[in-house]
Amino acid sequence: MDWDFTENIAFKALYEAFKDSDETSALEFLSSDGASYYLELTQDAAGEGIDLGDNETMEELQEEIIEYLEKN
Numbered sequence: 001m002d003w004d005f006t007e008n009i010a011f012k013a014l015y016e017a018f019k020d021s022d023e024t025s026a027l028e029f030l031s032s033d034g035a036s037y038y039l040e041l042t043q044d045a046a047g048e049g050i051d052l053g054d055n056e057t058m059e060e061l062q063e064e065i066i067e068y069l070e071k072n
Contacts, residue, residue: 003048005061006068010040018069026069030062041065 005011014037023029030038042052045061052058 003045003050005041005045005065008041008044010037010044011065013037014041014065015069015072026066029069030066038065 006015014034017034017037018026018029021029021033023033026034042058042061046052050057050061052061
């Protein structure tokens with residue numbers, strides 16, 4: 001993926017909220033308390049030209065976000 005989401009302000013807010021939560025699963029966090037942050041991040045991705053209508057691209061972005069949250 002050509003977009004560095006880690007520099008995005010919505011991702012930074014998502015990351016901080018995840019770290020401040022008691023949740024250990026990024027996927028669980030994204031489907032509950034982190035949903036609004038994730039929505040904003042995906043809207044920003046679309047604004048950057050990322051085609052989230054393509055399931056493969058959407059899955060890749062989601063996997064990269066989850067991996068980053070759980071490893072950092």
